[in-house]
Amino acid sequence: MSITTILFLIVSNTLAYAAPLILTSIGGTFSERGGVVNVGLEGIMIIGAFSAAVFARDFADMGDITPWLATLVAGLVGLLFSSLHALATINFRADHVVSGTVLNLIAPSLSVFLLFVMYGERDITGLQASFRPFTFPILSDIKLFGIGEIFFTNVSLLAYLAILLSFVAWFILFKTRFGLRLRSVGEHPQAADTLGINVSLMRYSGVLLSGFLGGMGGAIYALTNEAGFRSTTIAGVGFIALAAMIFGRWNPIGAMLSCLFFGFAQSLSVVSGQVPFLQSIPAVYFNIAPYVLTIIVLTLFFGKAVAPKADGINYIKSK
Numbered sequence: 001m002s003i004t005t006i007l008f009l010i011v012s013n014t015l016a017y018a019a020p021l022i023l024t025s026i027g028g029t030f031s032e033r034g035g036v037v038n039v040g041l042e043g044i045m046i047i048g049a050f051s052a053a054v055f056a057r058d059f060a061d062m063g064d065i066t067p068w069l070a071t072l073v074a075g076l077v078g079l080l081f082s083s084l085h086a087l088a089t090i091n092f093r094a095d096h097v098v099s100g101t102v103l104n105l106i107a108p109s110l111s112v113f114l115l116f117v118m119y120g121e122r123d124i125t126g127l128q129a130s131f132r133p134f135t136f137p138i139l140s141d142i143k144l145f146g147i148g149e150i151f152f153t154n155v156s157l158l159a160y161l162a163i164l165l166s167f168v169a170w171f172i173l174f175k176t177r178f179g180l181r182l183r184s185v186g187e188h189p190q191a192a193d194t195l196g197i198n199v200s201l202m203r204y205s206g207v208l209l210s211g212f213l214g215g216m217g218g219a220i221y222a223l224t225n226e227a228g229f230r231s232t233t234i235a236g237v238g239f240i241a242l243a244a245m246i247f248g249r250w251n252p253i254g255a256m257l258s259c260l261f262f263g264f265a266q267s268l269s270v271v272s273g274q275v276p277f278l279q280s281i282p283a284v285y286f287n288i289a290p291y292v293l294t295i296i297v298l299t300l301f302f303g304k305a306v307a308p309k310a311d312g313i314n315y316i317k318s319k
Helices: 003-033 041-058 060-091 096-119 144-151 157-175 177-187 189-194 199-226 237-247 252-271 283-301
Strands: none
Touching: 003 041, 003 144, 003 157, 003 177, 003 199, 003 237, 003 252, 041 060, 041 096, 041 199, 041 237, 060 096, 060 199, 157 177, 157 252, 177 189, 177 199, 189 199, 199 237, 237 252, 237 283, 252 283
């Protein structure tokens, strides 16, 4: 096996696993920059994956547009699901971690229940309407160091779109009026309120954006890496996205780079059996690597990374 082929396997799988992580971690960044901790990203991804799989199954005859529409539907369902978190934390001032944990507990059982009600089955498998690898027309012809074959031939188009979105999200957060207002309510909501900024509205915006992007992330995972849905489809992926957000210091670009790192760790579990110098290492080590790295990152960086000052603190207007 040539070095170009090995690099292609690693890069293509890294991009495929990183794409849903990037979207979800960017969503979490919007939520926490507004002051609402969202540990419910896992549950939002599960609901998104479930919604996308159902749509892709029932509307498979629509052709190549089906997975794209399914992803959009999943984003909208994730937005609605995250509104429960927004309502609990912003209106009823519930503990943010507890509320997010409830989302994580509800999502898998609710999905399985709805599958039984709709189809009498526990899962959806073998979806034909899923995302296919994409070859970039001109870039794939680059011969220098095999760049065209490694990075632009039969790879995930969604990963490159997600990377582009991270730069757009950075611009929105740090270069627009909306981003300034969102960050202000995450740093000092009292001061923002005195300037006429609607703290509740901005926090709702951040949480709902996290729901929309997290739902889309779950859809991409289900329609790219799984081609279906089961209760264990999103098994810890949302928590990895949360760790990537913290590792990236609540910055969309930093979160994106962290997701590529975690995507690389996940890709090794897939390609280890095909890469000669990795075949001698037991596959179980590669399977647990993403989760071990998540624990290590949270242990090493959670105390050092500086979150928005009002992150997780309920705002009471009278105080």
